Structure formats: structure tokens, C-alpha cells
Amino acid sequence: MSADLVSTLQARFPRLAPRPSGDHPAVNAPLEDVVPLLRCLRDEHGFDLLTDLTAIDWSPGASPRYTVVYHLLSTSRAGAYVRVAAPCAGTEEAPVAPSVTSLWAGADWHERECFDLMGVRFEGHPDLRRILMWDGYPYHPLRKDFPLAGIETELPAEDVAAETGTRVVAAPMAGGPFVASPGEINLTEAEPRAKDESWSDRAPQPGHTPLRLVKE
Amino acid sequence: MVTANTELGYNSKVEGGVIVSRADAAINWIRTNSMWPMPMGLACCAIELMAVGGARFDIARFGAEVMRFSPRQADVMIVAGTVTYKMAPQVRRIYDQMASPKWVIAMGACASSGGMYRSYATLQGVDRIVPVDVYVSGCPPRPEALLDALMKLQSQVRREPATRRLLSA
Numbered sequence: 001m002s003a004d005l006v007s008t009l010q011a012r013f014p015r016l017a018p019r020p021s022g023d024h025p026a027v028n029a030p031l032e033d034v035v036p037l038l039r040c041l042r043d044e045h046g047f048d049l050l051t052d053l054t055a056i057d058w059s060p061g062a063s064p065r066y067t068v069v070y071h072l073l074s075t076s077r078a079g080a081y082v083r084v085a086a087p088c089a090g091t092e093e094a095p096v097a098p099s100v101t102s103l104w105a106g107a108d109w110h111e112r113e114c115f116d117l118m119g120v121r122f123e124g125h126p127d128l129r130r131i132l133m134w135d136g137y138p139y140h141p142l143r144k145d146f147p148l149a150g151i152e153t154e155l156p157a158e159d160v161a162a163e164t165g166t167r168v169v170a171a172p173m174a175g176g177p178f179v180a181s182p183g184e185i186n187l188t189e190a191e192p193r194a195k196d197e198s199w200s201d202r203a204p205q206p207g208h209t210p211l212r213l214v215k216e
Numbered sequence: 217m218v219t220a221n222t223e224l225g226y227n228s229k230v231e232g233g234v235i236v237s238r239a240d241a242a243i244n245w246i247r248t249n250s251m252w253p254m255p256m257g258l259a260c261c262a263i264e265l266m267a268v269g270g271a272r273f274d275i276a277r278f279g280a281e282v283m284r285f286s287p288r289q290a291d292v293m294i295v296a297g298t299v300t301y302k303m304a305p306q307v308r309r310i311y312d313q314m315a316s317p318k319w320v321i322a323m324g325a326c327a328s329s330g331g332m333y334r335s336y337a338t339l340q341g342v343d344r345i346v347p348v349d350v351y352v353s354g355c356p357p358r359p360e361a362l363l364d365a366l367m368k369l370q371s372q373v374r375r376e377p378a379t380r381r382l383l384s385a
Contacts, residue, residue, distance in 0.1 A: 133337070134302045141336050150336025157305030164308060166344045168301050171334040 005045065005082065013037055019085055026083040034086045035098050038070060042103055047072035047082060050100070053110035055088070055118040059144040064088060066095040066120060088120055099124040117142035243378040247291070247317065248370040249279040254290030254314060256307060259297025261324040261356040273359040278366050287313040292369065293346070294362070298326040299339040308345045317381075319373070321365050322348045325355045 005025050010016045013033050019026035029037050041047040052071040058064065064087035074080035090096035099122040100107045111122040112131040119140035122128055130137060134156040139146055149170040155161035253275075257265055268275045275281050284290040287310045299307055311320065322342050325331030328351045330340035342348060349372060352365045 132302075139336075146336070148335060155305060156302060157308075160305040160308045160345065164345045166304070166339075168336075169340070171330065171336065171338065171340055 009037065009040070012040060019083070021083065024081040024083065026085065029084055029086045031086045031089050031097065034068075034070070034084065035100060035103070037084060038072070038100055038103055041072055041082065041084070046074045046076050046080065049073045049075050050104040050107055050110070051081075053100070053107055053114060055095075055097075055114050055120050056085075057118060057142070057144045060092065065092045066118065068097045068114070068120060070100070090121065093119070094121055095119065096121045096123055098122065101125055116140070119143065239379040240377060243382070244374045244376060247378070248373045250282075251278075251280045251291045251319070251366070251370070251373075252282045252284045252289060253280055254287055254293040254310065255283045255285070256293050256295045256310065257297060258295070258299060258303060259324075259326060261296035261327070264356045264359055264362065265294060265296045265323065268359040268362050273363060275363065275366065278363065278370070280366055287311075288315060290314050291317070292319040292321060292349075292366075294321045294323050295327040295342045295346075295348075296323040296356075298331065298333055299342050299345075300337050301339055302337070304339045304342075304345050307342065311346045316385075317376075317378075319349045319369055320346050321362070321369060322351045323362055323365070324352060324357055328353070331355060 006016070006018045006027055009027060010018075013029065013036070015030050015033060016037070017028045019028045027037075049072065050070065051073045052069075054069050054071075056067045056069065058067065066088040067085050068088060070084040070086075072082050072084070086097065088095035088097050095118075097120050099111055101111065101122075102124065108126070109131060111120075111125050112127075112129060114120050115122060115125075115128050116130040116132050117140055129135065133141065136156065138153060139151060141150070147170070149172070150168065152170055153168045155164075155166055155168060161167065255262065255265055267273055269281060269283060280292070287293075291314075293311055293314065295307065311318070320342070322328045326333060326338070327342045328348075330338050332355070334340075339345065350365045350369045352361050354361050357365075
């Protein structure tokens, strides 16, 4: 059935190419074909549910740098599932893809999330705001060039930042999260935190209130 | 001849229903035995916090069962869960709205230190934005651990120089 679906679609959209996939059928489509293709899949092939909408960052300098992926499911045919991938247009800093909110209202928040974390601008989206990070956050955290620990910026609220002297700081990574040193007898030194370079006993945590021990 | 003075201490015949004590002891006695929590439930620790309020663990035994969702009426903020940078200003503002005297319990690994969330989105310990009185370890802590933290906080409050602070405020 999967080969059937791809060849049927290819007859209608000649620029489609089959995408290697271990399970369900998948196609690569040019960006201009995405909306008509998804409409065709929804209306003529019964893929009525957009289960996910994500993007892939192929790392800085790659061409294309970003690919958006649409995951479609049919609620009427058991097991019918298809993925559509399309390379984004636009620049590396501001990739662009068409919004599919006109096809599925549920695409709204998926696209906001994709914009928030990857920075893909969805053209035609009714309200493209950040959904997880706060408004005004200057980065897109799931991009390959964004460090997991984060980048130091200001707190979302100026008054609180002024009062507490706290900033959004890079989190201590200790050579990678959850990586303990093997073969260490002293468990305190085996802890990921012991390898931490961002703060330690010698270099105190910035803006940290010293621990007040409670004595009986 | 020196005899033991049996009239010292409480004697209703002598003092007529009056008990002599220190002001600190009286004030702290009042404060420790009705600490109304501000349940700052932000993640799964809040589930354990609810268990603490339930019949099995029953935080009412310590006078802290009155969970106040209004910061104006709360004495102790229990930060139960992961504090993200997005939420941090709100946590601080709610703390600012609480009337003095006020205390903070950082419940669980996330509130104490960021826990396992070593990431761009998570505040690495709520003590960066509010002064914490008691830290509770655990992910999440057992209800008993939170009760222990409350008892520790109570013993801490009992030693506070309440009168001096009131007069100097």
C-alpha cells in the first residue's frame, strides 16, 4: 500500500521523491507543493489528523539547513500513517515554511512550538508567538548551534532581575548531563556535579545565597 | 534558713491566672503552630505536597494544613517543583506579596538546585530569587521528608528573636 500511495502522489505531484523510511511511507516534497499535497492527502486519502509538525536542523552551514516534517494519521483506516518532509526556504537565521493552519486548526500550536524552538517562520500563521520560552527571548534553543546549557541573558522581568540580581545563566553541564565518573570510589567526586566547571567550592555560584544549615 | 521557694513558677493562688514568659517565646509559639503554606506547586513534587495534606500524612498535626492560595494570607511558601526562568519572576512576585514574617521551603531537587534539569530553561535553584529557609532533598521527597522540613522550620522559628525584629521593623 505504501508504494501505491507514493506512486499515486507522484503521478499528481511529479516533483515528489520517496523518502527512506523504516516503517511508514514518507515523501520529500518541495516547499511549494506542501500545502496542496497535504490538502490532497487530507481530502482524497483520508489522512485527517496532523499528529505532529516538527523541524530538523541539519547543523550550521548545511543546505538545506532546516527541514519541516509533517506527520499525518488516518483515523478511518487503521495504521495509515505518512510523513511529508520539505526543506525550508529563507535564510539560516530566519527559515520560512508555509503555515498549514488553514488545513488543520491544530497546527497552530505545533507551528508556534516549531517557531519558538527552531525559529522557523510559518507564513500565514494567525498568531506566531513563542509558546514555551518567554516573549523577547533572543534565541531558538533547539537549533544545533545553541548549547544545551543555554546562553546568559536577562531574566524575563526587569524588576525581579534588579531586585534579585539574577540572570538567565548557563546551566552547569559537568561534562555532559548525568555522566558520572566510572571507577570513582568517592561517590561525591563521581557525581556529574564534581566535574562542574561553571561553579564549585572554589568558584561560587553567581548570585547564590549561601546555604543556611538548620541546626536542632 | 534557706528553704526551697515553692511559690515561684505558676501558682494560680498567687498570680491569679497569669503566666509569665518571654515575649519571644509567646510570639514564636503562635507563629510556629499555625504556619499557613502557600503551595507553589510547579511539578510532580506538588503531588507529594497534596499527599502531605491528605489524611495519611496529615500536615494538620503541625498546624499547617490551611493551604492559602492567596499570598497575603500565607506564612510559608513551599516551592514544590521545577522553577523555569519563565516562571521565576512570578514566584518572586508572589513571595513579595506575602506578608512578613515569611519563610520558604525548597521542596525537592529541582527547587533546591535545578535538579536533573541542567538546561537553558530551568532556574538552577529557587534560592537565586528568594531566600530559602529549609531545603528538602528527594525527587520527589517523601511526604515524611516535607513534614520533617516543616518541623525543622518550626524549630528554627522558635529560636528567632521575634520581639527585636518587631521593634526594629
